[in-house]
Amino acid sequence: GAGVSQSPSNKVTEKGKDVELRCDPISGHTALYWYRQSLGQGLEFLIYFQGNSAPDKSGLPSDRFSAERTGGSVSTLTIQRTQQEDSAVYLCASSPGRELYEQYFGPGTRLTVT
């Protein structure tokens, strides 16, 4: 079946501009995660959505970062007033349910802020 998809695959933007990154999780998966992967670093947790529950936003690095998940499916991560330190690969993952289980990752969006 179709896996997790993300768009765009690459995004180059100028410092100070806003960007939107999109994630389409696996159909039926209720859990959705966003991570940031910087060069030589691990996966940094950003935000978690589970069904209709309030999201866990504890990993968002600043108030310039926000995310939504509409209809329990597609999610968008928005970064306002981008900075050079925001350059990274942003990965989305989904998981079937509430308990710890395999996370299925998307291919990521490589964001470059110039």
Place this chain on the structure above:
Amino acid sequence: GENVEQHPSTLSVQEGDSAVIKCTYSDSASNYFPWYKQELGKRPQLIIDIRSNVGEKKDQRIAVTLNKTAKHFSLHITETQPEDSAVYFCAANSGGSNYKLTFGKGTLLTVNP
């Protein structure tokens, strides 16, 4: 919060040798420890995981061991093959969370033919 340390950061082995990657964690409430493999330019994929009610788990050439007392866990790959070359990440669930993982910084494994 949880802190996961992973060593070594790079590892080079000859084809057919074994490879071992070690991780330590700080939160004694952690009870789920997955390992993800990320090939160059690809997405991370789960290769094996272990929960705290067991000390070892095997799947063909890969195995994971867990020492809860010492708060460390290890990935063992036997009879390595060139296709095992990738970055491997360990992780632990934070504070016993049923969803939040803290990842190590990764180990670049190179298997030389």
